[in-house]
Amino acid sequence: MANIDPVRRAEIGREKRARTRAQLIAAASALFARQTVESVTVDDLVREAGVAKGTFYVHFKDLPELTAAVADELVKEIDDLLQPVRLTIDDPALRIAYGCSCFLDRALADPGWAGVAARMAAAAATVGEVARRRLLEDIKRNTKRLSQGGVISAELALEVVVGIMLQVFAGIAEGRLSSRHREGAIAAILRAIGLDARQVKSVLTRLPAQANAARSGLPGKAGTARRRSVGSSA
Known part of the structure; x- marks a missing residue:
């Protein structure tokens, strides 16, 4: 019998586990796009995948742990x-507009993704955590620039912006x-973050053209499509 390198055997095992885990996460994403997160069962998941x-429990302790993994992928x-x-982009308002335009173009390219993002944001606190932190930083910078800090707090503005985005995603x-x-x-x-009509118009006319690339560059769940989109906006 041929000798098998134990190091290579372990590597193959890790690769197989990673593929199966990714398969389960993809199946969960597909289910979450069609029905509420709370209604998905383990039986639904393994059937979809x-x-x-038993394979599910090799990779995840329970459904909440899987939900968190899907949230991580969305982040x-x-x-x-x-x-x-x-x-x-130096202008914080333009940064905010650019980020929102990217999210919207992604959602318009794949309404199923929009549904997953909206539902997961309601079900898992970790969804968009990094993006929320960056958005808050930009809102604070914009509030300082406009000298309107007393009108609405940056924290409240963040929740308003996120709320608008999630409602639009759902729509x-x-x-x-x-x-x-x-x-x-x-x-x-x-x-919502304090710009007047003239400033809004100025920002919209200065949006980077690459923002629209997400609409055609991210059509589905495939990693290759996601990488192609990132390349087109760099």
Whole structure:
């Protein structure tokens, strides 16, 4: 019998585990796009993933742990989508508008993703945690620049912006909103953080053209599509 390198055997085992774990996360994402997070059962999940029920418990203690893993994937997607161009923009209001436009374009390209993002944000506190922190930083910088700190706190502005985005995501996922509502949503967000009509118009006209790339570059759940999108916006 041929000798098998134990190091290589362990590496193959790790690769197989990673593939199966990713398969379960993808199955959960697909289910969350079609039904509420709370209604998904382990039986639903293993049927969607095409694996044995015992396999689920090899990788996850329970459904909340899987939900957290799906949330982590969403956070990574959001971060990858936003960062390359965001770091090149100095104006905090323009940064905020750019980030929101990226999220909206991602949602318009894949309404199923929008549904997952909206539902997971309600079900798991970790969804968008990194993006929320960066958004709060930009809101604070914008409030200082406008010298309107007493009108609305940065923390409240953050919740208003996130609330608008999640409601728009839900509307896109349910077919009630479309690309024609995109600019209006961004304008509403800019008004919520203290910009007047003239400033809103100025920001909208200065949005980087790459923001629109997310609409065609992120059509589905495939990692290759996600990487292609990041490359197009860098």
